[in-house]
Amino acid sequence: MNEQALIRLSGITKTYGSGQAAFQALKGIDLAIDAGDFVAIMGPSGSGKSTAMNVLGCLDTPTSGSYEFEGVRVEQLSRNERALLRRNYLGFVFQGFNLLARTTALENVELPLIYRGEPAASRHAAARAALAEVGLAGWEHHTPGELSGGQQQRVAIARAIVTRPVVLLADEPTGNLDTRTGEEIMELIRALNRDQGITVLMVTHEPEMAAYARRVVRFLDGRVDSDRRNGEDA
Amino acid sequence: MLWNTLLLALRSIRRNLLRSFLTILGIVIGVAAVITMVTLGKGATQSVSDQISSMGSNLLLVRPGQRFGPGAEAAPNFKLADVEAIRNQITVAEAVAPVVSKSVTAVYQARNWSTVVSGSSNDYFQAGNWEFAAGRSFSETEERAGKAVCVIGETVREKLFGGQSPVGSEIRIKQFSCEVIGLLKPKGQSAMGSDQDDTVVMPLRTVQRRLSGTQDVNRLTVSVREGASIDAAKEQLNLLLRERRNIGDNEEDDFRVMDTRQIAETLTSTTKILTMLLGAVAAVSLLVGGIGIMNIMLVSVTERTREIGIRLAIGALEREVLLQFLIEAVVLASLGGIIGIALATGASIALAGLMSIPYLFDPAINLLSFLFSAAIGVIFGYFPARRAASLNPIDALRHE
Numbered sequence: 123m124n125e126q127a128l129i130r131l132s133g134i135t136k137t138y139g140s141g142q143a144a145f146q147a148l149k150g151i152d153l154a155i156d157a158g159d160f161v162a163i164m165g166p167s168g169s170g171k172s173t174a175m176n177v178l179g180c181l182d183t184p185t186s187g188s189y190e191f192e193g194v195r196v197e198q199l200s201r202n203e204r205a206l207l208r209r210n211y212l213g214f215v216f217q218g219f220n221l222l223a224r225t226t227a228l229e230n231v232e233l234p235l236i237y238r239g240e241p242a243a244s245r246h247a248a249a250r251a252a253l254a255e256v257g258l259a260g261w262e263h264h265t266p267g268e269l270s271g272g273q274q275q276r277v278a279i280a281r282a283i284v285t286r287p288v289v290l291l292a293d294e295p296t297g298n299l300d301t302r303t304g305e306e307i308m309e310l311i312r313a314l315n316r317d318q319g320i321t322v323l324m325v326t327h328e329p330e331m332a333a334y335a336r337r338v339v340r341f342l343d344g345r346v347d348s349d350r351r352n353g354e355d356a
Numbered sequence: 357m358l359w360n361t362l363l364l365a366l367r368s369i370r371r372n373l374l375r376s377f378l379t380i381l382g383i384v385i386g387v388a389a390v391i392t393m394v395t396l397g398k399g400a401t402q403s404v405s406d407q408i409s410s411m412g413s414n415l416l417l418v419r420p421g422q423r424f425g426p427g428a429e430a431a432p433n434f435k436l437a438d439v440e441a442i443r444n445q446i447t448v449a450e451a452v453a454p455v456v457s458k459s460v461t462a463v464y465q466a467r468n469w470s471t472v473v474s475g476s477s478n479d480y481f482q483a484g485n486w487e488f489a490a491g492r493s494f495s496e497t498e499e500r501a502g503k504a505v506c507v508i509g510e511t512v513r514e515k516l517f518g519g520q521s522p523v524g525s526e527i528r529i530k531q532f533s534c535e536v537i538g539l540l541k542p543k544g545q546s547a548m549g550s551d552q553d554d555t556v557v558m559p560l561r562t563v564q565r566r567l568s569g570t571q572d573v574n575r576l577t578v579s580v581r582e583g584a585s586i587d588a589a590k591e592q593l594n595l596l597l598r599e600r601r602n603i604g605d606n607e608e609d610d611f612r613v614m615d616t617r618q619i620a621e622t623l624t625s626t627t628k629i630l631t632m633l634l635g636a637v638a639a640v641s642l643l644v645g646g647i648g649i650m651n652i653m654l655v656s657v658t659e660r661t662r663e664i665g666i667r668l669a670i671g672a673l674e675r676e677v678l679l680q681f682l683i684e685a686v687v688l689a690s691l692g693g694i695i696g697i698a699l700a701t702g703a704s705i706a707l708a709g710l711m712s713i714p715y716l717f718d719p720a721i722n723l724l725s726f727l728f729s730a731a732i733g734v735i736f737g738y739f740p741a742r743r744a745a746s747l748n749p750i751d752a753l754r755h756e
Contacts (some may be wrong), residue, residue, distance in 0.1 A: 181750040202673050209671025220666050224371040234670045236360050
């Protein structure tokens with residue numbers, strides 16, 4: 123493993139509930155991710171891949187173990203500091219898009235910049251540029267209800283990349299899309315990784331989508347089952 | 357941070373117009389109902405106390421009563437001699453007005469109007485707090501000779517003369533013509549609800565001769581001197597009348613003496629009960645409005661919890677989210693409160709006009725209902741949001 127890894131998980135566990143009803147979703151995960159990599163996390167339902175993703179994205183806190191992000195011990199950060207980490211370093215794309223309803227594409231994409239305190243003019247320009255980047259120039263004033271699933275996911279990607287994040291976290295980004303639209307979204311994500319050097323972590327259960335990644339980590343029963351680079355032999 | 361959060365709050369209000377409208381509506385209904393009801397209640401109370409003071413606060417009204425039991429017969433009317441006796445013996449009596457009333461039809465040219473003629477003396481105007489809008493009261497000659505002259509009230513003037521000035525004209529009552537020599541200033545409804553201005557006043561003798569045909573007097577109005585005890589005056593009057601009417605020690609009075617203070621007390625307590633009733637109805641509307649606000653806020657919690665999850669995921673701080681929700685709640689509640697107050701003011705003025713009671717602006721109730729509704733809006737807007745914002749972002753996002 124590389125000493126200068128961007129992200130390093132060691133012995134991460136996550137337990138839901140307590141006592142008899144306790145369920146251990148993660149049973150000690152060790153994982154290092156280098157800057158600029160494109161990692162697909164695969165595994166069957168209940169394997170802990172989504173839980174791991176939420177811990178990586180600071181949307182959830184691990185029960186034990188250590189999580190270093192650029193050398194910072196994330197598990198020791200306060201709630202507000204984790205929010206600032208998400209604000210300044212991370213971008214999210216969800217299976218269910220999670221756009222604000224009745225809110226135009228432009229305003230959805232602007233949202234992270236408003237929390238960053240960007241002035242209105244540069245905010246508008248950046249949001250428009252991000253929408254153009256995902257191929258939605260001209261759709262700025264449409265609300266999610268007026269957009270197709272693929273277009274909504276593009277808005278979500280634009281929202282995730284408008285802050286120029288270090289890491290893009292995508293949880294089943296093609297799960298609600300048909301195959302052709304899913305492939306377009308994957309091409310877009312691959313281009314962001316290749317051309318802008320954004321580190322991508324993606325959860326998926328579809329091998330076709332995992333094929334876009336450089337590295338595939340398989341989860342099984344809360345542990346890492348296999349970890350290989352695409353192109354290597356299984 | 358404040359400026360950006362304000363922007364987010366206003367955007368959110370604009371985007372969710374239906375939700376915003378319903379929230380505002382709840383507050384508007386609560387505020388408007390309470391203010392309108394309490395304002396009208398106060399106006400009604402004021403109107404009653406105005407009527408009481410227009411009646412004169414130190415009057416004794418004396419009427420023949422009814423005796424009950426076997427062989428009961430109507431109690432006799434009063435005689436003019438009774439009036440003289442009261443004038444001479446009851447020193448605290450300021451004015452004693454004998455009154456004979458008759459229902460008649462008054463005619464002027466082609467118009468006619470059914471009204472009540474009261475025969476009395478100039479004391480009648482003094483005791484009843486009447487003022488003249490035009491013309492004059494009776495002269496001594498007119499009273500003594502029973503001349504066909506009359507003073508009319510505003511309602512009679514309006515019905516018979518329309519826009520014209522009545523003084524100097526002749527109206528016909530039954531078989532005789534009568535010159536209008538004075539017009540009384542309007543007093544409006546009496547405390548009993550009858551129109552006090554629907555009246556024609558003539559000298560007592562005129563009515564006795566031409567309309568009633570007897571020397572009797574239906575009732576007496578006695579005003580008591582300022583500062584004198586009404587109860588003492590009432591007591592003296594009672595004794596005097598019992599003596600003059602030959603009522604034995606064991607017999608009950610065959611007349612009744614009422615004082616206006618008594619009437620005033622009864623009416624005031626009635627309006628107080630009415631105001632309390634209105635207040636209770638208003639409190640219920642405030643509660644219903646509050647439940648409306650609560651409902652819409654709680655119903656939108658699921659959607660808003662996910663929204664909070666999204667905001668947290670893309671890097672909002674908990675306090676930024678809370679500030680936004682607080683601003684939204686305060687803006688909606690204030691807007692609702694202001695609209696409610698405006699609506700209540702309009703409705704109160706219109707209804708007060710319709711019910712011919714005065715409109716009295718009450719700053720306390722305006723402030724109170726505004727604060728109460730605003731508090732409900734803010735509490736139910738803010739606290740569900742506080743719970744949602746304290747969740748892990750992923751739990752807020754997954755909220756079903």
